[in-house]
Amino acid sequence: MIAYSQLLGRFTMPARYYSTEHALAHTAVGSGASDQLLRFVHIDACLLVCGRPGNYRCEEVMQRNFHDGGGEIEAHMHWIRVELAKPARWRVVVGHWPLYSFYGNGI
Numbered sequence: 001m002i003a004y005s006q007l008l009g010r011f012t013m014p015a016r017y018y019s020t021e022h023a024l025a026h027t028a029v030g031s032g033a034s035d036q037l038l039r040f041v042h043i044d045a046c047l048l049v050c051g052r053p054g055n056y057r058c059e060e061v062m063q064r065n066f067h068d069g070g071g072e073i074e075a076h077m078h079w080i081r082v083e084l085a086k087p088a089r090w091r092v093v094v095g096h097w098p099l100y101s102f103y104g105n106g107i
Contacts, residue, residue: 013042016047017042017047017076017080018042019086020039020040021039022038022039023037023038024036024037024038024089024090035089037087038089038091038092039083039086039088039091039092040094041080041083041084041092041093041094042094042095043076044076045096045098045099046097047072047076048095049097
């Protein structure tokens, strides 16, 4: 998917997970720099859901892409915690699957 995003200019996917910051246009005068930021945290939902065995949403071919013997999920969770701790007025977590759901098909 990362290589595909480089072929077309319609979307950007520089890595499996990444964050972007955007300045807010309407902020109160005298507010701090972090009050003027919107942070999008783009997560790898496939890793967090399919990287755990036994999730019925993930086909076997999808699960073969993830080998958590190297701590891939924990490294990603650490990155998410670090990104969410950075100062910003708003933080939006973006993924293409829900991690938690009433139906029970998340992590």
